[in-house]
Amino acid sequence: MFRIVQFFPFAVLFLTVAYATAWGTLALWYKLPGPNLVVGVAAVSFGIFGISTLIAFFTSLRWRWFWVFGVSLVALNVWWNTLVPPADGNWTPDVARQVTGTIDGDILTLHNVRAFNWRTVDDFDENWVTRTYDLSQTESADLFMSYWAGPEMAHFMVSFGFANGDYLTWSMEVRREVGSSFSPTADFFKAHTIAVIAAEERDIVGLRSNIKKERVQIFRGQHDPNDTRLIEAYVAAANEVAEKPRWFNSVFTNCSRSVIMLARHVGIKVPFDYRVIVNGYFPNFLYDHGKLNSDVSIEELYHLGDITERALANGLTDNFSTAIRKDVPMP
DSSP, X not given: XXXXXXXXXXXXXXXXXXXXXXXXXXXXXXXXXXXXXXXXXXXXHHHHHHHHHHHHTTXXXXXXXXXXXXXXXXXXXXXXXXXXXXXXXXXXGGGSSOOEEEEETTEEXXXXXXXXXXXXXXXXXXXXXXXXXXXXXXXXXEEEEEEEETTTEEEEEEEEEETTSOEEEEEEEEEOBTTOOOOHXXXXXXXXXXXXXXXXXXXXXXXXXXXXXXXXXXXXXXOOXXXXXXXXXXXXXXXXXXXXXXXOBTTTBSHHHHHHHHHHHTTOOOOOOHHHHSGGGHHHHHHHXXXXXXXXXXXXXXXXXXXXXXXXXXXXXXXXXXXXXXXXXXO
């Protein structure tokens, strides 16, 4: 037992150095400015230094190596925290503008609501509009899940329905520049900023179901018409990001984690659960907490909520929102 107690802090320190080595190497590779050769040499050098420190753990020089590595890691973190998210860039058209809004009584006014007409991923009509919504007329709050990497991971969107038939969908998106490629690893290392997008359903949902041909699910959630806290939190977050950009992070500030943080910020209780991280199973989390229709099984909700065939059959028309909700049970 005594040996185990002695070994534990040593093991923790060893694993910490191993993680710091991997993190520091990738951070330098993805964000250090300069020619590729210089960046590569710096990243590889830090990696070799970290590995040498790990080897030194098994020698009498372990503490000297550790303290030198620690000083280097502190310097690396100082540099890392000086990186500022860019406010301007050659953004791709779908995230070229950031929505902003004001709330006056019950009236929400949003500028730069996205209402694109999509024909293909590369062929579309750009359309950014100003819209007003009466928050006292909010009737529903639905969750869209667009699965792009198996059942475990999905893009997460929340859509609010109003008495006049309008739907307003909110999505936390990666704000990529033209020519930038998708990389969850790079997005963990301050490769891109986050954009808060408010859009029509036939744009932002239809892009995924009809154009990208992703499997898209809708889950109709419980909603208190008098509780507008989440909408207000989205508006506040959008205004804040417009004024002061934030880094997107594929783990900590992704589409689902951002919404959960917004909900908790305004006092909506969301208990910790692994399905908040592995967000493809987030509907199961909501079902277990009574936020979805409990008259049928969660498997049946997945079946009924698969909008893919209905969306393709209807097309990206003005009737899109009505068509995709056919036979989907309310709570």
